[in-house]
Amino acid sequence: MQSKLTKSKDKARTAFAGSESAVTLESVAKAAGVSPSTVSRILNGTAKVSEDKVRAVNAAVAKLGFLPNPVARSLARGRSMSIGVVSQAIDSPFYGEALASIEKGLLRASYTPMFASGHWREEDERRCIDHLLSRRVDGIILITSCLPDTWLLSLAKRVPLVLTGRKVASPRVICLDFDHVPGARLAVDYLIGQGHKRIAFLGGPTGHPDAVQRYEGYRAALESHRLTFSSRLVAVGDYTYSGGFQAMQQLLTSKVDFSAVFAANDESAQGALLALHRQGLRVPQDISLVGFDDLPSSAYTIPPLTTVHRSTDQIGEAAADAMINLIEGRPATPKHSSPTLAIRESTRPWR
């Protein structure tokens, strides 16, 4: 009854945080008849406080709908409880998913993510890192940075770092392997297993670390099956639809012979799909195609795309966990699951 009423009201207040226009820790202290320090101690569990005071304070907190001011808290503690997440494009389909899972992981530990995008430009990336730093983030997660290692190393002196797609040795840095090499191998091995011998590679932007690793995986797979590599079978895209489209066209006009294509990401693959279609080539009857990333849309292309799948959920949460462990001084053991191949309808055995 009474309690029920109070409860629902409280909930509403909290919901709007309307409660706190002026409710401070001090007012709670006054209401509870204790000192601010005691309230703080109770709220943070930083010291033992007698049962009755705890009750009094909790009651006051509930009654006033007190919500600690994180800004003041940050200032006092010297930590902002927010961590910067810089990716290259917040609106990229693949990274979008990863960001969503980072958000989830961070929030769970009550850190707030601050997203920023580097747009594949060193300068932009540097600028937004500066911005995050000025906002006093407690750590930065860099999703496939394009900055040089040395720069990152010195950045690590200012703030703990989690980064993907590269190895930088520092106690304040955790590197997450995104399995580009084994993923690419998986794809190409599969094609080879299907009897394909002449497999083209539709690469990502040169210099882009991910792209380089996927290329390496492609070459490694060929090599381990003793298939000769030919640079004529390689076309450079830029990870976009249009890049994939153009690269495919180029491959087609160059008259090289191939029966399968491994595209370094799904966006390229989808562009390639259209280019093939325009040439009257059927997938998979004439050409087999494998992508990388398993975008949500890739299950709905025509035909549905066979592609390398990684659990973005796990990736993102691993990144978030790694960061939190790093910050809180716990040992960080980024575990990760291996990539798998989502076999759909864009591939078939050769001949």
Next chain:
Amino acid sequence: MQSKLTKSKDKARTAFAGSESAVTLESVAKAAGVSPSTVSRILNGTAKVSEDKVRAVNAAVAKLGFLPNPVARSLARGRSMSIGVVSQAIDSPFYGEALASIEKGLLRASYTPMFASGHWREEDERRCIDHLLSRRVDGIILITSCLPDTWLLSLAKRVPLVLTGRKVASPRVICLDFDHVPGARLAVDYLIGQGHKRIAFLGGPTGHPDAVQRYEGYRAALESHRLTFSSRLVAVGDYTYSGGFQAMQQLLTSKVDFSAVFAANDESAQGALLALHRQGLRVPQDISLVGFDDLPSSAYTIPPLTTVHRSTDQIGEAAADAMINLIEGRPATPKHSSPTLAIRESTRPWR
């Protein structure tokens, strides 16, 4: 033991903030031989200060590499210079683009966006609004909220709001029209202009404000051309690929007759595309299909999708500008550009 504890704690602090520039406004003041207040005044331009002191301070700032601590600043000013942006899914292709442009617009005015996702669930959305509020954002941009108007109205009492896809009358709220109705009309008008008479509608989730408006546009277009509406021509999707796929299948198995389909968003349309393909129906020869949103991928579907295009850049920046104007008390005049139809290859005249 005791010492060990202290030490590890110390280390932890260093890890967070310790190593970074301990250069504060006060140290700048000292270096420049003036008082902190003067430095603050110069930095913020809040009062007139003599030329020589300005020079001295600027020199000191440059020399020490002083970067004001935004946390302290927020606490003192009572404003955080950050604004909350809640969308339903940070990883949705369409909203992703909008978020990117909001980020740009906000950053330009040196506000920081704080993104959060509601996942189309009232509860989640409420929770993340709470979170943003507790972080003391200066305003909140809600991209197609699913919360009731009354709730938003009372939220507006706490914090200025910019919201899309609905009308809520309040001086502290700016509503941005995302042109769902005219956009949908555009699409359907086009199909009608092409001679189609039986046009199916592949809707979004019921109750979703955007979806409702797009549906309205569909009906309005039919009506204005005196085409009779039939509920049998309407299938409900959920804005996802698979939803579109299923809805299309349902439409197909229901044996209604139609020559064209208007899908309420591109993801649905792409799902529908596959469903049609599976049935051996060709687009556009057998069925014309129009989408909505013009996702980057939509130019690369097979066939490339005719779809309603809106300038996400402008939308996002308009939202950002509106928010900033609202906060800074300037009159906000959200201007917007009309949607256009990107005519590609998924449509053709009837018969």
Next chain:
DNA sequence: CCCGAGTATGAAAGCGCTTTCCAGACCGTA
């Protein structure tokens, strides 16, 4: 019954910046 070891709690000192308040310098005018 007293003394030292704990312990629960309050007072107060920050965290780094903004802003109010006030004193002194400087100007013009009578």
Next chain:
DNA sequence: TACGGTCTGGAAAGCGCTTTCATACTCGGG
């Protein structure tokens, strides 16, 4: 020369919280 007014810039009081330091107070052993 004196007086009101205008400026400039320093001192200091916050912003709301954490944390150290100090102070009563409890308890058990000698």
